[in-house]
Amino acid sequence: MYGTRAVILGAGIVGSACARELARAGCATTVVDRGRPAAATTAHGEGNILVSDKGPGPELELAQLSRRLWPQIVAEMSEQAPGMDDLTEWDPKGGIVVATTDDGARELAKFAESQRAVGVRAETLDAAALAAAEPYVTRDHTAAIHYPEDAQVQPAGAAAALLADALRAGATLRTHCEVHGAVTRSDRLTAVRTSDGDLIEADIFINAAGPWAGELSTRLGAPIDVRPRRGDVLVTTPLPPTVFHKVYDADYVGAVGSSAEDLQTSAVVESTRAGSVLIGSSRRRVGFDDRLSVEALSAIAAKALRLFPALADVPVMRAYGGFRPYVPDHLPVIGPDPRLAGLWHAGGHEGAGIGLSVGTARLVRDLLLGRPTEIDATPFRVDRPAVLGRTQKGRAA
Missing domain, CATH: 3.50.50.60 (FAD/NAD(P)-binding domain)
Incomplete structure (x- = not known):
């Protein structure tokens, strides 16, 4: 060929x-x-x-x-052209999933166990380990799982x-x-x-x-x-180190897998290399309507504050949204x-x-x-x- x-x-x-x-x-x-x-x-x-x-x-x-x-x-591209690693902003930061209810904790534990069976690294964190990994995350939680393989790029x-x-x-x-x-x-x-x-x-x-x-x-x-499925994200002003992993609540997996046409939201919080914190996420079926939704942004902000109460007084400098390609x-x-x-x-x-x-x-x-x-x-x-x-x-x- x-x-x-x-x-x-x-x-x-x-x-x-x-x-x-x-x-x-x-x-x-x-x-x-x-x-x-x-x-x-x-x-x-x-x-x-x-x-x-x-x-x-x-x-x-x-x-x-x-x-x-x-x-x-990323390594191959950087070898061909120095600086590609800076352009990609490859960051194997890991992720942490936090449950805040007893039902959520049970479902998260079952989900993590099923993933471990197929080779995913999923490490249970007790309260002290979670506090050490994420000092500003809520202490009002019922379970937390660390996924060291999660990563991020720009x-x-x-x-x-x-x-x-x-x-x-x-x-x-x-x-x-x-x-x-x-x-x-x-x-x-x-x-x-x-x-x-x-x-x-x-x-x-x-x-x-x-x-x-x-x-x-x-x-x-x-x-x-x-079909298009829209998601919206809030972006804070740059902060001192505040969020050290990708942190999201246990509802996120359900929102990802849902086929519902109405608004689905969950808390997803992570920092960028520049120091801003990205706050998501929402999923809604609105065709190619590109207007931001106050309802969606308010809902994701409220859920994010339950995960990170310390973000309550942090200014949001912008919001953006985009369409994701959805298959039923x-x-x-x-x-x-x-x-x-x-x-x-x-x-x-x-x-x-x-x-x-x-x-x-x-x-x-x-x-x-x-x-x-x-x-x-x-x-x-x-x-x-x-x-x-x-x-x-x-x-x-």
Whole structure:
């Protein structure tokens, strides 16, 4: 497959990771985006690389693969271009999940035990150990689990580093170029029509358009059911060291796995390298309505204060929100589309796309080149009922 012409449709972190893998494998790779790289969903994330929020199953396997790959890839990029580690802000800080009710403690203990059975490091913290790890966290808790494998990157910086590495390997980039339609021959996608008025021809096209993947797939003639799900985040002014891990309440896992359309919130609190504290998280199905919700921001602030009462008087300097690519069965979509040869998909990660990007790209590379995959890619196949169901319209990337 050396010399295969590959076009990545979307220059967010998933598309950038795919471009890096394919360009380094010898594919003639082009990345196309309707706007600027990493300017949409990637720029509106928190940079989480988590195993703590996933129960045993395919997504956790993908998370474990990605967690193994991230430090290797950061090291490789830094070797090629000094300073890439500063750009990515790779931080293996670990995570701590805190329960504040007796029911929450019981569920957290069961969840952690199921994760340990498949190789996740999950360490129970007593009150003294929690206080030592997080001096400002609430003392009104019923259980705490430390996940030392959780990590964080600066999402836009990490995507930029991945894309830069792809370009160094020979990839090309086209920005402000929107895909309007497809050209097919003998049931094979051979080119896409763009807003520039030209055709881009290739052997394969990878739909990495994030929340807009559903609409883009419809334009290409093979719809998949990827919908937007919005999340909102508060950002404090820079603080002295206050939060030392990613800390969240035990409700977070339930919110991630929920299919409810109404507002779902939980407390997620972590510091950035610059000293600001990020406070999330919310999940709500509002289509592509990009207005901030006072209700959502108030709810996540209230829950965060239950975890960290010391944040009560800290100024919030801004809030932001973004759309995450939601699939009804909560699994990503990775691999070739059996309905249209030449079309591949890499997306549907919802709020986990930053962390899962590099593992997804590795699966795409190995599937495309006919190599054995490091984990079973079958659960992420395109032709499953949740993916081929109803598609919600929106803008295409």
